[in-house]
Amino acid sequence: xxxxxxxxxxxxxxxxxxxxxxxxxxxxxxxxxxxxxxxxxxxxxxxxxxxxxxxxxxxxxxxxxxxxxxxxxxxxxxxxxxxxxxxxxxxxxxxxxxxxxxxxxxxxxxxxx
Amino acid sequence: xxxxxxxxxxxxxxxxxxxxxxxxxxxxxxxxxxxxxxxxxxxxxxxxxxxxxxxxxxxxxxxxxxxxxxxxxxxxxxxxxxxxxxxxxxxxxxxxxxxxxxxxxxxxxx
Numbered sequence: 001x002x003x004x005x006x007x008x009x010x011x012x013x014x015x016x017x018x019x020x021x022x023x024x025x026x027x028x029x030x031x032x033x034x035x036x037x038x039x040x041x042x043x044x045x046x047x048x049x050x051x052x053x054x055x056x057x058x059x060x061x062x063x064x065x066x067x068x069x070x071x072x073x074x075x076x077x078x079x080x081x082x083x084x085x086x087x088x089x090x091x092x093x094x095x096x097x098x099x100x101x102x103x104x105x106x107x108x109x110x111x112x113x
Numbered sequence: 114x115x116x117x118x119x120x121x122x123x124x125x126x127x128x129x130x131x132x133x134x135x136x137x138x139x140x141x142x143x144x145x146x147x148x149x150x151x152x153x154x155x156x157x158x159x160x161x162x163x164x165x166x167x168x169x170x171x172x173x174x175x176x177x178x179x180x181x182x183x184x185x186x187x188x189x190x191x192x193x194x195x196x197x198x199x200x201x202x203x204x205x206x207x208x209x210x211x212x213x214x215x216x217x218x219x220x221x222x223x
Contacts, residue, residue: 040215045212059212098209
């Protein structure tokens with residue numbers, strides 16, 4: 001039962017390069033989220049999506065792009081990676097009803113050099 | 114952004130003792146859910162406990178319980194009989210907001 005799959009698990013990229021983090025869920029959850037986790041900041045919301053073709057900004061959206069053409073996929077693209085985007089990125093999903101809470105992927109550790 | 118505050122960046126507890134992690138939040142809604150998540154060194158996020166705001170009774174899951182004070186918008190997590198495997202980061206989250214607290218790192222001392 002994969003639930004929600006993120007790839008890659010680790011990624012090293014150079015400053016200025018474009019990189020895409022993938023997220024795939026098998027639950028048919030309405031909501032999907034991208035968070036970044038940094039020491040001292042906890043989990044910060046980058047973007048979220050309430051349904052296919054509906055996305056909205058979170059707390060820290062600058063430098064990121066998302067799309068959701070299919071319910072099950074929610075890729076996150078760093079258009080031109082910067083060192084400040086070095087972080088652990090988590091994808092999560094949630095049904096329409098909040099009572100079930102979030103299901104998280106295993107995270108992607110991204111290093112920008 | 115809505116505010117979720119975990120005022121204790123780090124906590125420690127002796128094995129078999131009890132520890133309480135605090136969380137306060139802000140919401141204008143009256144019906145919502147609150148969650149505590151655990152993140153061990155494996156990085157996986159694990160749901161620990163859920164509280165329904167319209168229920169007076171505090172939620173309990175084995176050694177984990179909450180102290181929910183709706184008027185004060187406070188949602189603390191109590192871990193009883195602490196075990197080495199409880200060592201982790203703990204995050205609280207109001208389920209209607211998509212935001213998480215900054216986390217509390219719990220160390221369990223043998």
